[in-house]
Amino acid sequence: MFDQIIDQLLTLTGDNLINLLIGLGILVGGWIIARIVAFVVRRVLKRTNLDNRFAGTLTEEDGAPRLQIERWISTGVFWLIMLFVLIAFFQTVQLTAVSAPLSTLLDELLLAAPNLLGAVLILFIAWIIGSLAKLLVSRALRMTRFEERLGEQAELEEDRVDVSESLATGVFWLVFLLFLPAVLSALGMQGLVAPVQAVASDILSVVPNIIGAVVLLAVGWFIARIVRQIVTNLLAATNIDSLGERVGVTGEGRTQPLSKIIGSVVYILVLIPAVIAALNSLEIDAISGPAITMLTTVVNGIPAFFGAAVILGVAYFAGRLVAGLVSNLLTGIGFNNLPKVLGLEVEPAEGQATLSEMVGYIVVVAVMMLAAVEAANLLGFDILAVMIADFTGFGLQALLALVIFAIGLYLANITRSVVLSAAGLQATFAANLSRIAVLVFVGALALQQLGIAGDIVNLAFGILLGAIGIATALAFGLGSREIAGRQVERWLTSMQGSTSTDKQ
Template sequence: MFDQMLSQLMALVGEDMLNLLAGLAILIVGWIIARIIKSVVYRLMKRTNLDNRLAGTVAEGEEPTKLNIEKWVSIAAFYLVMLFVLVAFFQTVQLPAVATPLNAILEQIALAAPQLLGAILILLVAWLVATLARFIIQRTMRVTKLDERLAAQAEIDEPIVSVSESLANGVFWLVFLLFLPAVLNALGMQGLVEPVTGVVDTILGAIPNIFAAAISLFVGWLIARIVRQIVVNLLAATNIDSFGDRIGVSGETQTQPLSKIIGSVVYILILIPAVITALNALGVEAISAPAISMLTAVMNGVPLFFGAAIVLLVAYFAGKLVSGLVSNLLMGIGFDKVPEVLGLRLASDKSQRTLSEVVGYIVLAAVLLLAGIEAADMLGFGFLADMLATFMAFGGQVLLALVVFAVGLYLANLTRNVILAAGGNNAGFMAGLARIAILVLVSAMALQQVGVAGEIVNIAFGVLLGAIGVAAALAFGLGSRETAGRMVENWINKLEAKE
């Protein structure tokens, strides 16, 4: 009975059991094969050192980041083999509901494999071409010593950014960008092919303009550098640096002599048209239009700046000449003795400027102010010209006020001396009073010349004179009180006698 039941059970599950055992065998063997393939792929990838190469390519000039591509590729190979193993397993154990979607995934992978391999081959070719182009550019730049020459021109010890490396890396990624539409087309990504192709076409169309702009800028820079060196050497040969030391433009406190300053100005003036030409060659209106407008305005202003500089330079020399003539003339007529005539005692110090020298400096300042007003008008700085004109007018008022006060001081001293010479009981008091009154009067006149409000000056002058008069009256009255009392008593006695 038991044997019959066992035979019936084996008849029912025997075929399924065999399928299950076969599936388990496929799963175990497939897992072992997948592990072997994973190990082989990892070792092969490790020998190629691909991850380090790609990391060095991406992080050129920097410390490369560990990508560990071997690990991810070997894992992908393992799961791909296991996917085939699982499909075989589920088909063997008669589970089509699970095997069918996995089989569909394998079919999609099989269909995409040629496209993926084609894209990988295109990327490999792009990498080879880009690497070769970068190597050629790096070697060329290293032979020409471009970085060292640019560093010497910029007067720096070591450049922060290598121009040759930047240019080589730019070409490297440009080659990859050129191959990008082909890669997308190989992958069947038609939606991305058209916009990427448009970007690549735009870049390729701009490359000739960029090269033309770079050539224009390089030629302009080369010419500007040569001309600057010629100008500096010619000016240094004419000993213009010593002239700069005399006028204070260059010297021990300045880092650049006058010849180099002028050479730098010439360098900039030549470089500006080169920059304008380069911007025009780019053809990018959004960038070139405002920059060209600004540089054109600067170039148009250069003649005005030169004209203003010439006016100031001529005015300086003319002012120095006139200042010297005025100082010598005033010194010859004894102008330095004016303080003594006015009763002012100045400290006798040989290091101090004489009065005639001070007047000479004032004349020089006036000439430079006039030239500054004219230069400001030439440059179109109306507000600056008005400000200088106002300052000069105020300076003239101050000088006139000083003249008025000096004349008043002379007259006050003269009046005091005359009163003292006439003598009398109150000669000293009257002389001092007259001197103070004259000084107050001329002080008010001088303040009015400066431009101080006339009403304030008049009120202060009236109050001061009134106070002086009241003080004089009180002093006279209090000092003559007894005499006035006797006179009044005599007048009263005479009136009583007549009655």
């Protein structure tokens, strides 16, 4: 009996042992085959270099680690083969509880394989088309020297962003976005297809507008450059730069000649309508609306701006002309000797402006202030016009006050001379006192003309005159008491004598 049991155990163990040995052989052999196939796949991918190109497309930054795509693919192939090996192993050793889930997983992978391969194929096609589009855009921009021209116009630094490469990369990812709905559909992700298609449709609807805006802007920029060059050369040929140096607009310390400044202004004026047209073609009200409104305001204000510039320019030249005439006329009549006439022994230092030249400067300033009022009104700056007009009026009042004080100074000197001519012990004191009195009176008139606290000036002047009168009366009264007493006694004696005579 015992022998029979042992024989049965040996029979069962022998069968399982044989299955286990066969399973181990399958496992080891499959592992070796999986390693060999994975190694071959990895070597092939390294030879073709396609994976590196694709990884380079995904990582554009310099110094960024490259994606190890060949390693990922070879690892995936290895584990896919090992999945078959494991299923065969577990079925051989009759562990169906383990092999059944693995078989189900393998079936799912095999069912999804066509969709996955289709998505990979679509991505590969998108990558090829995107790379070609990127290459074409990059080559076209570099052939047209777009980067250099943009740097010259915008005065960008040398370490700037590569605009050509950025635009080419944008085109590449735009192609990927167009293929993304097909990839999601191939993977069976229908819930994501509709939103992605909507985003792609919105982007595609804007692309023609963007291209149109770029074309309009490029054409406007090209025309503006040509017009600027023509205007600059034409003005330079008319020798307008020397006029700018004489006027003081250009010259030493200023790098831009007048012809180039005017050419730049014309360049901006030609470019503004192109920018407005480009913004209109975008049809994005949130962006183009405020910008167009601002640019339209600028364009509408250009005639008024030019009118104001013409007024100021004509006024400046006219003021310079009138100032020269006035300065020469005043010099001819001896106006520069006025300080000596007024008793001011002041000689201008060498190189300083004479009195006639100062009057000429005042004439220029007065003409420019009047022109500035008209220019401000033309530009619609009413508050500024009122402020300039008020300041001009105050300047005229100050000039009139200065004239009044100069006349008073002249009269004070005459008064002093007249008093000095009269012989007397206190002639000098009386002359200086009379001169000071005239100057105080004229100073009060000048301050009143300026409008600086007229009531305070009048009150101070009245108090001063009253104090002088009271002081004079007190001095006369206190210093002449005895003389006044004797005179009063004489008057009383005379009155008494006349009274007694009348009685007789």
